[in-house]
Amino acid sequence: MCGVAGIVSATDRPVARDDLALMASALRHRGPDGEGIWLNGSGRVGLAHRRLAIIDTTSRGAQPMFSSDQRFVITLNGEIYNFLELRCELEVLGTRFNSNTDTEVILEGWRHWGESVLERLNGMWAFALHDTISGETFLARDRFGVKPLFYTTAAGHLAFASEMRALTALSWLAPKPNERAIEQLLFDPFSIEGTEETLHESVRSLPAGYCATYANSKLAIRRWWNTSLHLPDVPKSDIAQQEKFRELFLDSVRLRMRSDVSIGTCLSGGFDSSAIVGAISHIAHTSASHQREAADWRSAFIASFPGSEYDETDQALLAARFAQAHPYSIEIRRTGALEDIDSVLEDTDGVAAGLATAPWCIYRKLRSVGTVVSLDGHGADELMGGYFQGGQRAGHAIRNFASGALSHWPALGPAMRCAQRLRLRRAGLDFLRRRLPTAPTGVPAPPANDRLPSRWGNLNRRLYHMFHCTVLPTILRNFDRMSMAHGVESRAPFLDWRLVTYTMALPDAAKQSAQYTKLIARHALTGLLPDEIRLNARKVGFNSPMPVWMNGALGDWALAALRRPHDAFQACVRTEQLTKRVRDLNRAQAWTWERTIRLWPYVNMNWYLNNTRVGS
Secondary structure (H helix, E strand, O other): OEEEEEEEEOOOOOOOHHHHHHHHHHOHHHOEOOEEEEEOOOOOEEEEEEEOOOOOOOHHHOOOEEOOOOOEEEEEEEEEOOHHHHHHHHHHOOOOOOOOOHHHHHHHHHHHHHHHHHHHOOEEEEEEEEEOOOOOEEEEEOOOOOOOOEEEOHHHEEEEEOOHHHHHOOOOOOOOEOHHHHHHHHHOOOOOOOOOOOOEOOOEEOOOOEEEEEEOOEEEEEEOOOHHHOOOOOOOOHHHHHHHHHHHHHHHHHHHOEOOOOEEEEOOOOHHHHHHHHHHHHHHHHOOOOOOEOOOOOEEEEEEOOOOOOOOHHHHHHHHHHHOOEEEEEEOOOOOOOOOHHHHHHHHOOOOOOOOHHHHHHHHHHHHOOOOEEEOOOOHHHHHOOOOOOOOHHHHHHHHHHHHHHHHOHHHHHHHHHHHHHHHHHOOOOOEOOOOOOOOOOOOOHHHHOOOOOOOOHHHHHHHHHHHOOHHHHHHHHHHHHHHOOOOEEEOHHHOHHHHHHHHHOOHHHOEOOOOEOHHHHHHOOOOOOHHHHOOOOOOOOOOOHHHHHOOHHHHHHHHHHOOOOHHHHHHEOHHHHHHHHHHHHHHOOOOHHHHHHHHHHHHHHHHHHHOHHHO
């Protein structure tokens, strides 16, 4: 796991080494173990890398890295979990390796298989690979967008980086807020991350499952992965379905235990993270083969919210004891809203629906005790359904129905967005200047138009959209930034592409009953976690206690921040009405989850524009 950056000049002017160093410096937190910069002979192509050493921690793993024939050079952010299996295939073909890294496996795989190597990779990645003979530069992002990659073609260059702030650090990239993206994000805080849009007019995000080739001063972008085209046949019986799910899940965890440094788990006390720490323990104690698996795996990191309804410390400790893991408790205090707030906001590298202090503090703790890899539960909710909270079963059914209707009849989209905006305005949660009843349309995520199986029910259709277009891409962005802010790699076993395609192919009935969501996993993973957690239908979530904080010091901070509105913010937002609404909620201490999720992005957006080069 690392930070990558690069510049390819489309003019006769060479790339400035200082610009590469500047971008690498902006990504230092992602890779504290080393820096590498490479320029080709003409000086028109430059790659940069910040290293987080996890697989082959020796100097042989340094990047940018060349293939054995010196033709290809790569800068990689990510992990290829099946690199040992691919290495064996390549050795049969005559390849001799210089290192024990997964990076070299991509390089040598590219030599033999070309672009089709992507389909063989099981992992998470964003990389740039330059062909020194053809002069082409190739960019690629993993199937589900676990690892980020941003780019710009401004000023006669292709420039790319793992985070937008590395690009906006460049003096020749003129700051210009993207008002369309600002509007869309404030209307729906989960609607931007799955698209190519960013908050900077000239910066784009390479979408998940996409690749691009830069040649002859032109960037050709194409989609290399479409989940709907890779759905396997599934067993007919419930028992066989569960056995296959368990097999795939355990193998996913096993592959993600491969590490030359210690690994741990962020343990919330819910089903997902408890299943993972239980699976790690099961594999460590029962597996006959431990190929490059970390010997040190027993650390579990728990966010504690003392005296709060959001605290699940008891459940997390139960899961840790069950897995024979050593628990580290990180206390998130009711009065801790303003601690490190500017650092958390800066590390978000964008705008979120909440203040991600809890995961930021968790990953800081991991780094402080020397654990730099964490196996986490991202993706399970969007793959199999979230949790039924008290009184929400009816709302769950309504959302499934609406998503199913939109999947069948996309023309309903504008009407649904307008209806949503009217609802938000009546609830005092919409402060966009755009006149009613219109709503921002933005640019949809590419999978929004995928052709889904006709046999799918409303739940599957909704989950596919959440997984690829809205909720999961946003969650992955948040956890990538919060973990990498401290040089920690977060791995997600529920996002193994084999497990994802298999689970998506299962019928609605395998995932949800009248009592439970995640039905297939609750049955399949029996014995890997305590039944008190496996059969618990309630879940709080791995979140900071935002309503509590907004009813205290954070609400006052938000009000003060809104008194300095940025010009681009004012162009999109009715700032006086918003400020009054925040003041009234503070006085009444009336902040709820819905009010916080809808109004915090306004506060975060104004801070972002006032404190980054995007808005300067």
